[in-house]
Amino acid sequence: MSDHVTLEGPSRPPISGGPAKQAVVFLHGYSADGNDLIGLAPYFSESLPDAAFYSPHAPEPGEVGYGRQWFTLQGYDPEMMRRDPARTAGAFAVMYEGAKRSATSLNNYLDSILNDLKLPPERLALIGFSQGTMMALHVGLRRVPTIGGIVGYSGALLGSDHLKEDVQATPPLILVHGSADDVIPVTALSHMQQALDSQDITYTAHIVPNHGHGIEQMGATLGRTFLQQSLLTQTPSDHN
Numbered sequence: 001m002s003d004h005v006t007l008e009g010p011s012r013p014p015i016s017g018g019p020a021k022q023a024v025v026f027l028h029g030y031s032a033d034g035n036d037l038i039g040l041a042p043y044f045s046e047s048l049p050d051a052a053f054y055s056p057h058a059p060e061p062g063e064v065g066y067g068r069q070w071f072t073l074q075g076y077d078p079e080m081m082r083r084d085p086a087r088t089a090g091a092f093a094v095m096y097e098g099a100k101r102s103a104t105s106l107n108n109y110l111d112s113i114l115n116d117l118k119l120p121p122e123r124l125a126l127i128g129f130s131q132g133t134m135m136a137l138h139v140g141l142r143r144v145p146t147i148g149g150i151v152g153y154s155g156a157l158l159g160s161d162h163l164k165e166d167v168q169a170t171p172p173l174i175l176v177h178g179s180a181d182d183v184i185p186v187t188a189l190s191h192m193q194q195a196l197d198s199q200d201i202t203y204t205a206h207i208v209p210n211h212g213h214g215i216e217q218m219g220a221t222l223g224r225t226f227l228q229q230s231l232l233t234q235t236p237s238d239h240n
Contacts, residue, residue, distance in 0.1 A: 011052065027058075071099055189205060
């Protein structure tokens, strides 16, 4: 069971050479692993020189025969989502249950980072891509005390009908999606916006014109600027 898996993966210390003052955790997409996103650490470090970066491998072996996954994607059909987003509800319900199982492992991992670095929760941020964005939103909106921010690339929101009873926190949030995404259609962004708006959850959303499923320069810049603002302007809590 994924809820008993201890996560591990590559990490990078602050480029300043001093103790970490922030922690940023990358959450990779389906059939990838932690090595996929840790390469972004140098770019984000330019604005966050005192941040330590982590990129854990998801808890489950990839069902496609390689990589790792946070949960199954069986039943998910991007073409159907483009044609009729409402019909993806069944697949999203299965993914929601999978995210709930993996959330235990991820929360334990985040707890260990904060404990090791002796940082308050508002100094922690999540950067998700694709399935990793689904996990970042699932955990970040339910995790208390509230973390410092969430950056979600090319993702979707699972369990939107559970938000009212599930949401425990509303950290700063930015969503970035390519208009030409053929893996998770940009209609997923509209779905997220409707669900977040229904619960008065504040967020910023950007559509990258003519971009597919991935993180390109505009999105990376938006994410880096967002984290610089959200992590460096937080007032330390009594958790320190």
